[in-house]
Amino acid sequence: MRTVTIADVAKHAGVAVSTVSYVLSGKRAISATTRQRVLDSVRVLGYHPNAGARALASKRAKVIALVLPLRAGMNLPVLMQFATSVVTTARQYDHDVLLMTADEGTEGLHRVAASALVDGLLLMDVEIHDPRVPLLRKLAEPAVLIGFPADPEGLTCVDLDFARAGALCADHLADLGHREIALLGAPRVVYERGTGFAERTMAGFVEAARRHGIEADARPCEESFDEVQAAVKLLLDERPGLSGLVVHNEAAAGHVLGALRILGRRVPEDVSVVAICPDDIAERASPALTSVLIPAEDVGRQAVRLLMAKLDGQAVPESTLLEPRLTIRESSR
Amino acid sequence: MRTVTIADVAKHAGVAVSTVSYVLSGKRAISATTRQRVLDSVRVLGYHPNAGARALASKRAKVIALVLPLRAGMNLPVLMQFATSVVTTARQYDHDVLLMTADEGTEGLHRVAASALVDGLLLMDVEIHDPRVPLLRKLAEPAVLIGFPADPEGLTCVDLDFARAGALCADHLADLGHREIALLGAPRVVYERGTGFAERTMAGFVEAARRHGIEADARPCEESFDEVQAAVKLLLDERPGLSGLVVHNEAAAGHVLGALRILGRRVPEDVSVVAICPDDIAERASPALTSVLIPAEDVGRQAVRLLMAKLDGQAVPESTLLEPRLTIRESSR
DNA sequence: CCTTCGCGTCGAAGCGCTTCGATGACCTGC
């Protein structure tokens, strides 16, 4: 069966091709009766506009690019959640999502933009000195970044407010009366890459602790059980009075609990633990972890909304920070 | 700056538009000198063919759809690996990847196919009685499935040979001399959905154990630490002689080790543990887990290759099973 | 020497859609 074109619909409905187009796009007034007739024909014939033709004629592909990183130290579940939310939200705006990996690099972005394959770009995991940023500034296509480069001037960036997240953890522990706390962060490589969010969390944490006038310590943390255990042991040896621990490392969160158990520290009686991680991981742990949620879904949704606004030619804020939320569970007291 | 079209290239190179097209597609012989002149112009002008126009004229979008599930019990890291490998491989064939979620359902597949947005489909996590299969049989666009529906007749399916994976674990434990073994599988909901791979693993495991004449037990397993611990305890109580444990549940693998530790069983001295999971998880555990790798990358690559072959009109096998590979680490002896 | 052939190139016809300007038909108000 030959594929149905707009001409078939027009003939079936007894109207001009352009009329069908206007019914479908709503860009000109069409009488109710005609509209209905056209819509019926569309349904009867099972018409779907040809995407290529539409893109060619309208200069809008109705597709956005989602550029995902795939490197060490990335936090896969959060990435997936994020991707899911982007796709779902984009569909609500009648757009599709083209998936790209970050290692296509600047050239890849240029390719999809120049070929008009996509109307806009969504980049995840932007680094402080991201080589793609200069290109984005030049590109005609609008872009939204997840994460913040050193200079967000002229860009549109969204992210969880990681400084607030770090601070929230410190606040929580301070409020509970802890006087010596520490943060176990992402693997060292993440900091070396200058990914920003990890540093901002640490900074927020340390600053909040200072404000409360309590002792705080923050260091990177690798992800294998043995390394986590070693790190926890070292920390506890160095700081015997330590009673509050923040873990900003999804893969390590479970291991930290295991390590404390082995080291004979009870949670939360001896040590309170707060994690920065998705809820499902926190809930699956034992004891269930008090945690600050990384709202991947919100970030994805916001990012798409901003991009759609830019596609509509609306002005949008350069920077959007999402408020973190602390959920108290069993691991802190 | 106006975007560069093929006409600009043609003028710059002093040839006809069609000549430029033939140089770029290689579908007709072009003299070396002309070819070079055109190629130079392309480079100088920074020409990128317009995707929509190309798709319209050639009836090939050079885009494939990747349909990912996003439901409970899915194993995110493996999914990401898979997606990455699909994108990378597709790019090698000069194709892009449109990301869709499974909950767009049959209708979504129909939409992208009918609108010629994509040339082919890649579906992950196909269920035994998948409602999308009938549509795929009708569709003009070729499709490749990851996983097997009840009747793969007329389809193209790829997957890890999970029965072999289960058997491999049983073989390994039997070879080590264990006489009573058990498998902890995916959460119950996964079996209820009829996802196939979970059942096939169990079946392969049980069958291999039977062949070795040893006792085997297989049951679902939830993913929270407490439930894992309860399940392990129950198993150990019921089967005091149990000395070999297979875990086919990525989220639970770490928890199983923690539970055994708490229950006072040493790994591997008292109980040998084998996991079916990605290598990074196995390596990060303590002790490092002997594991059967889920070769997400291979599956993705194979799937794209098969799809590309179908797009070229080549015949491909209905079913492709990938051989699992066992890596011996510290958790079994 | 003329025909035949193949090679390299060109021009033009679409592909299916959007959008602009034009055209009637019909109303409004003076």
Next chain:
DNA sequence: GCAGGTCATCGAAGCGCTTCGACGCGAAGG
């Protein structure tokens, strides 16, 4: 009763590319 305006619809001109048939030219064949 007619100028002016509105509303609904139409026709046609592209959008940028691929592809088909045609054509000119030099080499090969008789």
